[in-house]
Amino acid sequence: MSTSTTHIHWFRNDLRVSDQPFISELNVQHHFGVYLIDPSLFAQLPWGFRKTGIHRAAFLRSQLSALQTTYRKLGSDLLVLYGKPEEVLPELVAKYNATLSFQQEYATEERTVQTRILQKIPKNRVFTYHGNFLVHPKMFSFHEFPKSFSGFRKKVEKLLPNVQRYPEIINSLPASTEVFQTIRPNCVSLHPKTVFPFNGGELAAHTRLQHYLSQTRKIDHYKRTRNGLLGTDYSSKMSPWLSTGALSVSNVYAELYQYEQQNGANEGTNWFVFELLWRDYFRHAGKYYQDKLFRASGLTNAPSPGKMDKALFHKWASGETGNSFIDANMRELFHTGYISNRGRQNTASYLVHELGLDWRWGAAWFEHHLLDYDVYSNQGNWMYIAGLGFNPKGKSVFDTHFQSQHYDPKGAYSKQWEVERIN
Numbered sequence: 001m002s003t004s005t006t007h008i009h010w011f012r013n014d015l016r017v018s019d020q021p022f023i024s025e026l027n028v029q030h031h032f033g034v035y036l037i038d039p040s041l042f043a044q045l046p047w048g049f050r051k052t053g054i055h056r057a058a059f060l061r062s063q064l065s066a067l068q069t070t071y072r073k074l075g076s077d078l079l080v081l082y083g084k085p086e087e088v089l090p091e092l093v094a095k096y097n098a099t100l101s102f103q104q105e106y107a108t109e110e111r112t113v114q115t116r117i118l119q120k121i122p123k124n125r126v127f128t129y130h131g132n133f134l135v136h137p138k139m140f141s142f143h144e145f146p147k148s149f150s151g152f153r154k155k156v157e158k159l160l161p162n163v164q165r166y167p168e169i170i171n172s173l174p175a176s177t178e179v180f181q182t183i184r185p186n187c188v189s190l191h192p193k194t195v196f197p198f199n200g201g202e203l204a205a206h207t208r209l210q211h212y213l214s215q216t217r218k219i220d221h222y223k224r225t226r227n228g229l230l231g232t233d234y235s236s237k238m239s240p241w242l243s244t245g246a247l248s249v250s251n252v253y254a255e256l257y258q259y260e261q262q263n264g265a266n267e268g269t270n271w272f273v274f275e276l277l278w279r280d281y282f283r284h285a286g287k288y289y290q291d292k293l294f295r296a297s298g299l300t301n302a303p304s305p306g307k308m309d310k311a312l313f314h315k316w317a318s319g320e321t322g323n324s325f326i327d328a329n330m331r332e333l334f335h336t337g338y339i340s341n342r343g344r345q346n347t348a349s350y351l352v353h354e355l356g357l358d359w360r361w362g363a364a365w366f367e368h369h370l371l372d373y374d375v376y377s378n379q380g381n382w383m384y385i386a387g388l389g390f391n392p393k394g395k396s397v398f399d400t401h402f403q404s405q406h407y408d409p410k411g412a413y414s415k416q417w418e419v420e421r422i423n
């Protein structure tokens with residue numbers, strides 16, 4: 001990069017300070033971070049609702065407030081602006097005669113934006129990189145993307161010993177020349193039944209991870225509890241921080257590695273790594289397949305399989321299908337912005353295979369609500385269930401009555417949400 005006295009980092013899904021590749025480039029006098037609230041984040045989708053709902057927006061605000069606090073403690077600042085990145089960033093670079101860095105993304109809209117930015121800023125002023133992978137793309141290559149997760153896992157698992165194993169600590173940042181407007185956390189109150197009653201930010205993420213690892217050792221039982229539905233501890237709940245990059249996946253892995261060094265590896269810790277690799281699989285798949293993640297036919301050449309029936313969709317989305325297990329999950333999603341993996345699998349299967357609707361409609365509804373929305377994991381898992389990619393069995397049809405009896409045998413979960421109607 002060209003020598004400049006100011007460096008700006010554009011934060012995207014990397015809302016943290018530790019494990020940031022741009023930090024090693026910070027050979028400058030001044031630095032500040034910028035986050036842009038792109039108007040498209042709240043755009044009306046053709047499916048009939050906005051892209052981002054209230055829970056996701058509130059969590060984002062809490063993350064930004066936390067990031068700004070950390071930035072200020074380290075001697076710098078975070079600027080948060082409403083505007084299109086491709087318009088605002090070139091102006092900031094020109095105004096401060098600065099260099100710019102950002103993490104690359106691979107989905108259609110994100111790529112379009114970054115291409116426009118790169119057209120407007122001289123090459124020697126921008127540093128972009130691949131980030132937030134557990135196994136970094138530079139560590140392996142493939143001629144053809146692995147058709148199944150197990151093919152991917154076999155290839156990358158042996159590379160795990162080369163992944164960063166110690167959490168990084170940052171003590172200071174170059175000073176910002178300006179003090180920006182303070183971002184206050186939101187005042188949206190949490191639903192009393194939420195299983196994600198946590199704040200945004202790197203510190204909250206570390207606290208939660210420590211709770212799940214050394215403080216309670218819940219991780220040891222993860223393999224057995226991970227299909228749970230009630231309470232905060234059946235799974236790690238790391239996804240909202242991982243998806244927004246408040247904690248990097250390699251940092252999570254590093255802390256898990258240290259836990260294993262002290263307490264020994266077990267089936268819980270092994271299964272947790274297995275799940276982190278699922279996340280990696282979909283992120284690598286996003287990098288590889290790009291626009292194909294959004295086709296009605298997914299990775300196949302099948303004709304568009306789903307129908308567009310508004311009344312049916314409305315019943316599903318508002319938890320009024322009459323199937324108490326599905327309805328409970330849809331109500332939990334609506335009221336809290338989070339549901340379990342088991343709940344996601346069942347509700348997705350119900351929309352696609354029981355109601356016969358277009359999977360992308362359901363995926364968009366998840367995008368609207370999920371605190372942990374991640375374009376690659378979301379599209380990937382939906383396509384997997386719909387049988388339009390990544391699934392060696394073809395498709396995954398869940399028998400929701402069996403699932404409810406098995407995972408909610410006393411009906412406690414369904415009962416809990418029965419009273420929480422949406423309309």
Ligand SMILES: Cc1cc2nc3c(=O)[nH]c(=O)nc-3n(C[C@H](O)[C@H](O)[C@H](O)COP(=O)(O)OP(=O)(O)OC[C@H]3O[C@@H](n4cnc5c(N)ncnc54)[C@H](O)[C@@H]3O)c2cc1C
Pocket residue numbers: 226235236237238239240242243272275276278279280282339340341342344345348366370372373374375377378379381382385
């Ligand atoms: C239809 C559908 C949509 C989904 N959409 C998303 C999404 O938008 N964002 C998202 O992060 N996850 C998504 N998932 C995956 C999974 O449900 C969540 O990652 C998990 O429930 C998050 O809770 P946790 O952090 O407690 O997970 P844990 O069970 O504690 O797992 C640890 C971590 O492993 C990763 N992980 C676990 N399961 C999966 C999986 N099936 N696919 C990819 N990564 C996984 C996550 O990063 C998670 O935080 C989706 C799953 C389905 C079936």
